[in-house]
Amino acid sequence: MTRSKAQGRRVEAAAEAAPTSEVAPPAAATPAPPKFSPALTAIDPSQYDSQLEAKEQRIRNLFAEFNPPPLQAFRSRPEHYRMRAEFRVWHEGDDLFYIMYEKDGEGKNRDVRVDSFPVASELLNELMGLLRDHIKASPILRHKLGHQPRKVSLPQANFHTTLSGQSMVSLIYHKKLGEEWKEELRGVLAKAPSSTATPQIIGRSRGQKVCVDADEVQEVLSVDGQQLKQVQVEASFSQPNGGMCQHMLSWARSATAGSTGGELLELYCGNGNFTVALAPNFRKASSQVSKSSVAAAKRNFELNGVGNVFVARMSSEEFTAAWKEGRQMRRLEGLDLQSLSFTTLLVDPPRAGLDSQTVQLLKDFQSVVYISCNPDTLHANLAEVRDLFEIKRFAMFDQFPYTHHVECGVYLQRREQQQDEQAAAAADKQQADVAPATNGAAATADEGGRGAKRKAEEGAA
Ligand SMILES: C[S@@+](CC[C@H](N)C(=O)[O-])C[C@H]1O[C@@H](n2cnc3c(N)ncnc32)[C@H](O)[C@@H]1O
16 A cells, blocks of 8 residues: 555654654545454465554544544554563473464454564564474473363463563473472573573462562663663563554653743653653653552552652552642552642543543543553543543554554643643743843843742642
8 A cells, every 4th residue: 555645654663763753634535444464373464554544543533533634653663563472382292382272364252372472572573483493392391281171261370571682481380390390491591592581480389479580570671862770570561562652652652841940740650651751851750550560560650760759559549539638648658648749640541541530540640641542542531531631742652563553642732721831921021022122121020930930839739
């Protein structure tokens, strides 16, 4: 398919250079049906552009009613973009291989043998082969690995790699794992080719978790020329497409670049991915984090020398209730909610989007960064606040190529704030026009005007 000029240039995530293209305003035409690969095991990279265009068109049409600015579309690497992948393990006589469940061309579910996985990183592919061959050759390692009835579709070999070249694999067994299992794996790892960084291996069985060494990796994300370090812990969330994550962080940073001096509240912060990148844009930042990620988030703040962040280990719903009711909770660990005057809210919820309480909370903020992995719930949440907020930045990140899934980002600004700013600018201009020769006085008036406005805002908050 040829691409029209109106759809513009997009930037290769592989190049990781300047961000994006801006695309034309919403087109009225109904988009062509998307060309998604039925199976991620058999992608056709020559279809990358057409599947991206279909997504752009869908997103522009879906959000057109909110009059957003032109969509910035961030392009993924067409292959080897996934940092993580999960498979089941299948035993067939002496053979052993990975399988995954996916739809065929007719939309029917089927089990597919996976010897290589073109959407996963090169390192992940290398590890898949290496580990499969060693496990196949070792009775200790293969016995009861992923031993479950075929109808149970839990992943049994979970691979996790990083752009920085580290890796981690969890293997799920149906037997108790002892020292001999660990020793056998140590022997296998010692034989790994020097070209492959030694993976961390974790064995899991019912009520048991055995680490051959550690259960985490350290990612390094390159954002606007800065290297951000990130501990990623086994079985905890991290963004699946590393290249796209770098774009998302850079975009959110640039959207909030004018917020210096304000205070950020982040909900659903996971391991602090966005917090670390955005903290320099704010005077103070507070992150709410689920139990499993709190330790990783704290370590990531320390690793990157981020000192202006407070972390509360509570669910989004609990934090919202405490904030709304002005309730002091033990898990706020002494953070005085009354002393905070948040200006910006960042949310990055799971696919279900924001619950109604959090949507209410959002209404209290001057600006909001909303990162979403589900355009439909993003749309529903925006519909509830459309009268209060205007979309100032609108982005689409192709985090999941060849699937219908899309990651979006919107930067919202309160309508009355924009009116206030325009009024303040007009007042400043008038003042300057009245006394054109007295630069000092005009400057003083300018400072005073902004200071007064800030005070009024602080009072209102
Ligand atoms: C889409 S992830 C985003 C994480 C993080 N922003 C990042 O970029 O890695 C959503 C995160 O919210 C957490 N989460 C899910 N439900 C939550 C809730 N009710 N309250 C707080 N966090 C929640 C998940 O554990 C996960 O870490």
